[in-house]
Amino acid sequence: MKLSNLQWQTHLNHKHSTVLDTIMNIEDIKAVYFVGAGGIGMSALARYFLHKGMNVAGYDKTPTDLTRQLIKEGAEIHFDEDEKLIPEVFRHPEHTLVIFTPAVQADHKELVYFLKNSFEIQKRAQVLGTLTQSHKGLCVAGTHGKTSTSTMCAHIMHQSHVDCNAFLGGISKNYGTNYILSESNYVVIEADEFDRSFHWLRPWMTVITATDPDHLDIYGTKEAYLESFRHYTTLIQPGGALIIHQGLEMRAALQQGVHLYEYGLTEGDFHAENIRIMHGEITFDFISPFEDVKDVHLGQPVPINIENGVAAMAMAQLNGCTAEELRRGMATYDGVDRRFDFRLRNEHHVVLSDYAHHPKEIYQSAKSMRELYSDRKITAIFQPHLYTRTRDFYKEFAEALSLFDEVILTEIYPAREQPIEGVSSQLIYDHLAPGIEKALIQKADVLDFVRSRDFDVLIILGAGDLDDQTDTIAQIIQEKEKRQ
Numbered sequence: 001m002k003l004s005n006l007q008w009q010t011h012l013n014h015k016h017s018t019v020l021d022t023i024m025n026i027e028d029i030k031a032v033y034f035v036g037a038g039g040i041g042m043s044a045l046a047r048y049f050l051h052k053g054m055n056v057a058g059y060d061k062t063p064t065d066l067t068r069q070l071i072k073e074g075a076e077i078h079f080d081e082d083e084k085l086i087p088e089v090f091r092h093p094e095h096t097l098v099i100f101t102p103a104v105q106a107d108h109k110e111l112v113y114f115l116k117n118s119f120e121i122q123k124r125a126q127v128l129g130t131l132t133q134s135h136k137g138l139c140v141a142g143t144h145g146k147t148s149t150s151t152m153c154a155h156i157m158h159q160s161h162v163d164c165n166a167f168l169g170g171i172s173k174n175y176g177t178n179y180i181l182s183e184s185n186y187v188v189i190e191a192d193e194f195d196r197s198f199h200w201l202r203p204w205m206t207v208i209t210a211t212d213p214d215h216l217d218i219y220g221t222k223e224a225y226l227e228s229f230r231h232y233t234t235l236i237q238p239g240g241a242l243i244i245h246q247g248l249e250m251r252a253a254l255q256q257g258v259h260l261y262e263y264g265l266t267e268g269d270f271h272a273e274n275i276r277i278m279h280g281e282i283t284f285d286f287i288s289p290f291e292d293v294k295d296v297h298l299g300q301p302v303p304i305n306i307e308n309g310v311a312a313m314a315m316a317q318l319n320g321c322t323a324e325e326l327r328r329g330m331a332t333y334d335g336v337d338r339r340f341d342f343r344l345r346n347e348h349h350v351v352l353s354d355y356a357h358h359p360k361e362i363y364q365s366a367k368s369m370r371e372l373y374s375d376r377k378i379t380a381i382f383q384p385h386l387y388t389r390t391r392d393f394y395k396e397f398a399e400a401l402s403l404f405d406e407v408i409l410t411e412i413y414p415a416r417e418q419p420i421e422g423v424s425s426q427l428i429y430d431h432l433a434p435g436i437e438k439a440l441i442q443k444a445d446v447l448d449f450v451r452s453r454d455f456d457v458l459i460i461l462g463a464g465d466l467d468d469q470t471d472t473i474a475q476i477i478q479e480k481e482k483r484q
Contacts, residue, residue: 124197164186189203369459386415408446413462447476
């Protein structure tokens with residue numbers, strides 16, 4: 001039984017949803033099975049159900065740190081696509097909820113097994129949507145910045161008297177996880193626009209950080225992408241709020257009773273003033289229609305986090321956090337794995353990793369690096385993510401990467417995609433600005449390349465698996481430093 005994506009979507013629409021309305025009343029559910037268990041968003045939900053004492057199992061394509069951690073926490077996970085590997089306890093439709101990620105193909109053997117046997121099958125976003133109906137959902141959407149902003153907001157809220165639950169798109173360095181559970185009525189959720197997943201949510205309040213077109217393999221056109229965000233704004237509950245970055249091309253369509261606020265770096269209802277960047281530290285004043293907060297200190301001192309912090313503080317303030325709680329939360333925020341994640345930092349060398357995989361994200365990374373290290377040579381090693389994204393934005397990637405002093409490109413990380421003829425990292429390489437030092441190498445040769453060269457400030461960019469080598473790269477540079 002092989003399903004087309006259209007047939008699969010039709011099935012989902014018709015089965016929406018018996019469990020969806022009762023997911024928080026969990027006595028009928030004894031087992032939860034994840035198809036794509038190791039994804040950052042899926043693993044957060046897996047941890048939620050493990051915490052609830054349920055049987056949790058699933059499939060993922062390859063072992064990762066996340067899957068290994070889930071196994072330690074009690075989940076049964078296998079890595080071969082085979083319905084025979086589904087444990088017996090997960091073979092009872094009346095007691096099993098199946099959750100899948102849109103990145104999994106519709107003809108996946110285990111998904112087909114569950115469909116043929118009338119299991120309740122839901123997207124991750126559907127389950128999160130239930131949480132936004134039973135809790136006050138504080139959601140963060142946008143092409144980029146949503147992981148840092150949502151994690152920052154969750155930390156501010158969790159350490160305050162308000163508290164919150166959270167399902168995040170990255171591993172919070174404060175908590176060592178992508179999931180926070182509490183008795184609070186608030187839940188912070190990263191709202192993913194991929195496959196229109198965020199349309200399942202019913203936010204109480206939401207931030208929209210950016211709407212630069214992405215995922216054109218899904219949306220087709222910029223106009224369809226912007227329309228998807230417009231529709232998302234119609235889902236905000238009356239009495240809630242939209243906190244939107246100034247100057248976005250999309251136009252909101254709010255229900256009556258939804259409040260609208262704009263934010264920005266130095267303009268908007270919420271913004272920053274008196275920004276001070278000195279000796280690697282960043283301090284600013286948070287300007288708000290309700291109460292200004294002076295001398296906010298960034299615990300993760302990266303210039304882009306000023307804007308992210310303004311948005312996070314705005315949502316936290318609108319939901320009851322005090323000025324002192326905002327100030328303390330920002331000062332103690334440690335960041336997110338792979339988001340401006342420093343692995344080596346001393347007076348001689350700097351090595352860090354950043355998840356940036358869209359041209360605008362790379363532009364912001366380069367801009368922040370220039371502000372922090374204006375007098376040093378900055379080298380970027382970039383692993384492009386997806387053939388379609390490279391095809392659609394190779395000129396924009398080249399323009400953003402040209403802000404660095406040196407650019408090293410590896411082959412494309414395909415993720416869910418098959419190769420596209422004529423699409424490779426060479427497209428980006430050929431359009432880098434004249435005068436940029438550049439090289440095109442295989443990922444397998446990165447470590448040898450690092451051993452053969454001297455670096456000052458080195459940033460590893462991309463959403464693929466090159467980040468797995470960042471600690472080794474830092475170690476190589478540190479060992480060379482000791483020998484000098």
